[in-house]
Amino acid sequence: MRGVLWSCLVFLLALAPxxxxxxxxxxxxxxxxxxxxxxKVGVSPVRKVVAYLPDGYEAGSRRYPVVYFLPNLFDDQRAVFDRDGARAALDRAIDDGAVPPLILVSADFSTPAGSSFYATSPVTGDWTGFLAKDLVAAVDGRFRTLPPRPRAVCWATAWAATARSARPWSRRACSDRSTPCTPSARESACRP
Incomplete structure (x- = not known):
């Protein structure tokens, strides 16, 4: 009996951290x-958004830089997290000190015709304004961000090159076809 109690105590102490x-x-x-x-294609005015909040966000009053992730053209806002593992990748990168704690935001840029291509048009609406003004204001109003900068735009494919119209309000534009928007050996692809 004493051995079982000792084993349970050791197990619970191991789980405490x-x-x-x-x-x-x-x-x-x-x-x-x-x-x-x-x-013209009847885009919903209500857009779904998901935000990654780093470990420790809830415990303090610190403000965080924000990275706005533009999903692949036919992915939704959650694909980078659910399919591509961005949450775990960011957790590791932050824990390893490769990136500072940050907020990563991914929004739904789809239309009934498929993708918005992140561009403003009379057919799909003002996506540049949505990204640069409405989404940023919503994120700044909801989370503890570092206003007015630093902010970054990162897209998953070169197809999203039209997002460059957002560069005046961002510090960086990143292009990486295969990984979540975290620094890597491709650091040269993301320049201030």
Whole structure:
């Protein structure tokens, strides 16, 4: 009996650091925008958004830099997390000191015609305004961000090159076809 109790105590002590450790989390929310009023393909004005909050976000008052991730053209806002493992990759990168703690935001840029191509048009609406104004304002209003900068735009494929129209309000534009928007050996692809 004493051996069982000792084993349980050792097991619980081993779990204590895991239980005490805060975790990163994903927050799903919606942003309403009038920038799609009059779009010829009937784009919903309510866009789904997911934000990655780093470990320790809930425990303090620190402000964080924000990276806006533009999904692949036919992916939704959650694919980078659910399919591509961005949450785990960011957790590792932050834990290893490769990147500072940050907020990663991914929004739904789809239309009934497929992708918005992140471009403003009378057919799909004002996506540049949505990204640069409405989404940024919603994120800044909801989370502890570092206003007004640093911000970054990162896209998953070269197809999203039209997002360069957002560069005046961002510090970086990253292009990486295969990995979540975290620094890597491709650091030269992301320049201030």
């Amino acid at each position: 895991l239980a005490a450790r805060a975790e990163s989390r994903l927050v799903d929310f919606e942003v309403a925008s009038k920038r799609f009023d009059g779009a």
